[in-house]
Amino acid sequence: MSDETRAIRRRFVPGTTADDLKAYMAPFVATLGYKFNTEQDFVDEVLASELEILEATGDVYCPCRVRTGDPKEDFKIICPCIPFHNEQFAAMRKCWCGLFILEDVEDGAELLGVIDEPEPGAAVDVPVCRIDDLPRGQVRHVKVGKSDIALARVGDEFFALSNVCLHAFGPLSEGVLEGYEVMCPWHGWRYDVRTGGTDHPNADVKTYPVVVRDGLVFVSVTVR
Numbered sequence: 001m002s003d004e005t006r007a008i009r010r011r012f013v014p015g016t017t018a019d020d021l022k023a024y025m026a027p028f029v030a031t032l033g034y035k036f037n038t039e040q041d042f043v044d045e046v047l048a049s050e051l052e053i054l055e056a057t058g059d060v061y062c063p064c065r066v067r068t069g070d071p072k073e074d075f076k077i078i079c080p081c082i083p084f085h086n087e088q089f090a091a092m093r094k095c096w097c098g099l100f101i102l103e104d105v106e107d108g109a110e111l112l113g114v115i116d117e118p119e120p121g122a123a124v125d126v127p128v129c130r131i132d133d134l135p136r137g138q139v140r141h142v143k144v145g146k147s148d149i150a151l152a153r154v155g156d157e158f159f160a161l162s163n164v165c166l167h168a169f170g171p172l173s174e175g176v177l178e179g180y181e182v183m184c185p186w187h188g189w190r191y192d193v194r195t196g197g198t199d200h201p202n203a204d205v206k207t208y209p210v211v212v213r214d215g216l217v218f219v220s221v222t223v224r
């Protein structure tokens with residue numbers, strides 16, 4: 001099928017407006033610790049461009065991202081692309097073009113313009129969810145850069161450890177949390193969420209520092 005005859009697969013109906021996009025995007029980015037830039041004119045400009053691209057492609061792409069034409073690859077740059085670039089954005093305190101800024105940035109204008117991508121090796125606190133998104137006694141999967149992480153909440157304490165059980169690579173985020181121990185859902189290996197330690201030899205998993213501030217949970221990682 002040629003490009004001209006291929007039907008546009010639409011994630012958004014024709015006639016979608018900037019307000020529709022705002023209503024769709026705002027709660028989604030809020031769960032990741034972001035908000036729209038405080039510079040309203042800039043936000044309106046970017047969204048107007050995204051609407052033009054939406055008409056042409058059926059999907060919402062930001063004008064600053066280069067599409068490849070491969071739907072799987074391009075999915076990573078559908079706006080908001082924050083989940084795919086969270087590590088870099090947390091270091092820059094905004095997404096590439098600045099449509100979204102971290103919640104604690106008061107003046108978004110100071111982040112407009114080009115800001116260098118963070119150097120590999122830089123430490124950065126990446127927001128992964130709001131405190132209330134994770135009930136006490138539960139564990140969930142979060143993705144930070146390329147790392148799959150199990151985020152656990154014990155009372156009001158949060159812990160982050162590798163999501164990959166070292167027995168047969170089961171997903172710890174789908175396990176049961178009992179006190180400070182998470183039990184792998186596949187064959188029951190238990191890991192201490194504070195240390196990543198398990199009773200099995202040479203099978204401890206990596207842990208990550210967690211910081212809680214301003215209602216958000218941050219996992220500390222090193223930019224790769």
Ligand code: SF4
Pocket residue numbers: 046061062063064065077078079080081082095096097098099100
């Ligand atoms: S860089 Fe910002 S505006 Fe562009 S796609 Fe990503 S989240 Fe959207």
Ligand code: FES
Pocket residue numbers: 165166167168169170184185186187188189
């Ligand atoms: S994969 Fe986790 S216990 Fe087997």
